[in-house]
Amino acid sequence: MTKLVKNRVLNQLNYLKSFGYEYHESLDFFSNNIKNAKLPNNINDLSISVSHCYLCELSKCRKNILFGYGNTNSDIMFISDEPSNSEDELGSFYVGKSGELLIKMIENVLNITKEDVYYTTLVKCKSTNGLNNSNIETCHDYLLKQIELIKPKLIVALGEKTYSYLLKNGDNFSQSRGKELVFNGISLIATFSPTFLLRNPSSKKDAYYDMLKIKNYMESLN
Template identity: 45%
Template sequence: MKNLKNALLLKQLYQLRQLGYKYTSATVYKEDEPDLSLPDTLEKLKVQAQQCHLCELSKSRSSVVFGEGSPQADIMFIGEAPGVTEDSMGKPFTGRSGELLTKMIENVLLIKREEVYITNIVKCRPPDNRVPTPTEAHTCYSFLLKQIELVKPKLIVTLGGTAYHYMTGDETGISKIRGTLHQQNGYTLIPTYHPSFLLRNPSAKKEVFEDLKKVKALMEQF
């Protein structure tokens, strides 16, 4: 049956040519490639993040905690993930850990919290405040890289071992690596302890104070 159809089609083409029609090359249909580029403003990027359902965290979140602060900040703080308070309010580093981070910024760096930019590796709260899985972190990583690209910070302070690991690929423990300077992608990265760790281990505050003194010294070179 298929061969018969092909023969009849060929016969019709020959008849059309005898009538003066010319054969033309067929244009193969190509489906338009999807635009996978991310928006070029923080506002539009935030909207896209709020609509994200690419990983399991989107099923349990109350809100997407995108980030906040100055879009022209010289310093960016990157934590691990939102906690329960951040998830309910939609803002990074609220509650006790947020209060401590604010004191770290304002009392040591002597600038207002609004002058820095604050975000996390993942934008949705992991259940029970567990550490984000590699799949969750890598799925959300494109949003973080775009935030860095748009803000263009000169210094990035990673808060805790998870943030440091995903920003550098280095699995060295935070107690061994904190306070060290890393040059990459046009900015200086300095790892230190997460504020929630300091709430459980107040004696480590003096080490973070030393780390932030290095940040302050670099700020003075801007």
């Protein structure tokens, strides 16, 4: 359709509108409701769908797909940015030094096991040259569907990248960390990622206090 024809069509539509004709509002084909409409409404079926995903370049370099792990009826959901090298290598969460540290954070502070929480990542495949927003956007619908199906009462965002992507508010991570925030109507508390803490052990004390706040929040639900 040429520009001239488009202008003629628009002029005709505007002319008819002046006589009271109404037109359906334009559809947002990228809205979450439309994009999620065809995703399975069962967590196991969703996992199978993700296991056959080849929508971005991460699928070309991954060794394994890491969908999620833990209690699908849990009130608390941990979200990290991406699987670690060890997790990609072994096809399992909570492996390697970062996985071991996360277990300690959960078990030693929250006094529950890793099986009591649900854990997943923004993307389901390990990147080789660092995550970019395109990779995360491709996986975003999977994550939203996971959250919809798990129905957590609290989301724990592990790391600045996870926090920044989910909230998109531009607030400083160091100032927002440990505070009760909201993502899609669900309470969210951000803290340091285990990977960051391994590189910056001096921040473990702050992470400990964040986990105490998470524990207090969870206890307040009972």
